[in-house]
Amino acid sequence: MEHGKIDWNKVWKDLMTAQQAANKEIEDNLWNKRNNAERFWKRSQENSERTQLTLEELPLTPRSRVLDIGAGPGRLSIPIAERVAHVTAVEPAEGMKYLLLKNIDEKGITNLECVSKRWEDIDVENDLNGPYDIVIASFSLGMPDIKDAIQKMEQASSKHVYLYWFAGTTPWEEHSVGLWPYLYGTSYTCGPKCDVLYNVLYDMGIYPDMHVFPLEYTNNFGSMDDAMDFFRSRYTIETQEQETILYNYLRDELSWEDGQITEKGDSTRVRICWEKKENN
Numbered sequence: 331m332e333h334g335k336i337d338w339n340k341v342w343k344d345l346m347t348a349q350q351a352a353n354k355e356i357e358d359n360l361w362n363k364r365n366n367a368e369r370f371w372k373r374s375q376e377n378s379e380r381t382q383l384t385l386e387e388l389p390l391t392p393r394s395r396v397l398d399i400g401a402g403p404g405r406l407s408i409p410i411a412e413r414v415a416h417v418t419a420v421e422p423a424e425g426m427k428y429l430l431l432k433n434i435d436e437k438g439i440t441n442l443e444c445v446s447k448r449w450e451d452i453d454v455e456n457d458l459n460g461p462y463d464i465v466i467a468s469f470s471l472g473m474p475d476i477k478d479a480i481q482k483m484e485q486a487s488s489k490h491v492y493l494y495w496f497a498g499t500t501p502w503e504e505h506s507v508g509l510w511p512y513l514y515g516t517s518y519t520c521g522p523k524c525d526v527l528y529n530v531l532y533d534m535g536i537y538p539d540m541h542v543f544p545l546e547y548t549n550n551f552g553s554m555d556d557a558m559d560f561f562r563s564r565y566t567i568e569t570q571e572q573e574t575i576l577y578n579y580l581r582d583e584l585s586w587e588d589g590q591i592t593e594k595g596d597s598t599r600v601r602i603c604w605e606k607k608e609n610n
């Protein structure tokens with residue numbers, strides 16, 4: 331490393347590790363639980379406009395072979411499989427994988443295979459069926475060594491890599507920043523954003539296209555009990571005092587309209603994409 335030069339991969343690793351440590355319980359539970367996976371799927375079906383835009387911007391053809399890393403319940407993998415020759419979906423979390431396989435089955439899709447591993451643990455040669463014309467990782471970069479992860483994406487790709495990530499603090503991080511000092515007596519460290527990612531890529535000799543877009547985030551609950559159940563699974567709530575702190579926070583922060591309780595937030599997202607260099 332040159333003198334005075336910032337090691338952006340270390341910046342990413344430090345922020346990601348701190349965030350994952352703070353969210354230990356959440357990380358272990360969030361996408362492993364079927365009800366969280368189902369809520370994610372329902373929300374993405376209700377707000378399908380963004381998915382439609384993503385499908386239009388990807389260079390898909392009927393002959394494409396696509397790798398979708400951290401595919402979740404198949405928000406992208408499933409409609410992509412309906413347009414291309416083959417999709418490999420990498421999805422490690424139990425709840426998400428369950429829903430993905432259920433969705434594949436219900437839709438009668440036969441050209442989508444699921445590999446149930448974290449990207450860090452994937453051996454590109456032996457676990458995958460590459461090369462892929464398009465490699466996608468959409469809001470799934472929970473990978474501490476992002477440089478290593480990107481090198482593997484390039485290894486798996488014959489042409490395109492598409493990453494989707496965040497710019498600025500997300501609405502759910504804002505809740506954590508607000509709640510952490512009261513719940514646990516410490517401040518909250520937010521995860522690494524697209525500025526760090528861009529610098530890691532730049533230092534790897536990759537100069538990607540960046541496109542910024544807004545995305546409204548809404549989460550609906552039928553009652554305060556439902557909202558409490560959902561948020562309880564995001565935080566470690568062990569005492570009555572923590573329960574009261576969370577309740578009071580949600581009562582003030584959530585919007586109440588026509589008997590419906592909604593968590594609303596504006597987020598800014600980015601698409602970062604590039605074509606692999608011939609000699610890579």
Ligand SMILES: C[S@@+](CC[C@H](N)C(=O)[O-])C[C@H]1O[C@@H](n2cnc3c(N)ncnc32)[C@H](O)[C@@H]1O
Pocket residue numbers: 361374399400401402403405406420421422423426447448449450467468469470471472473
């Ligand atoms: C917010 S969901 C996004 C799902 C889907 N890509 C989409 O855009 O709708 C994040 C997904 O990334 C997966 N994920 C997180 N870290 C991962 C990793 N290190 N390797 C593979 N998948 C990961 C999670 O299990 C989860 O299903």
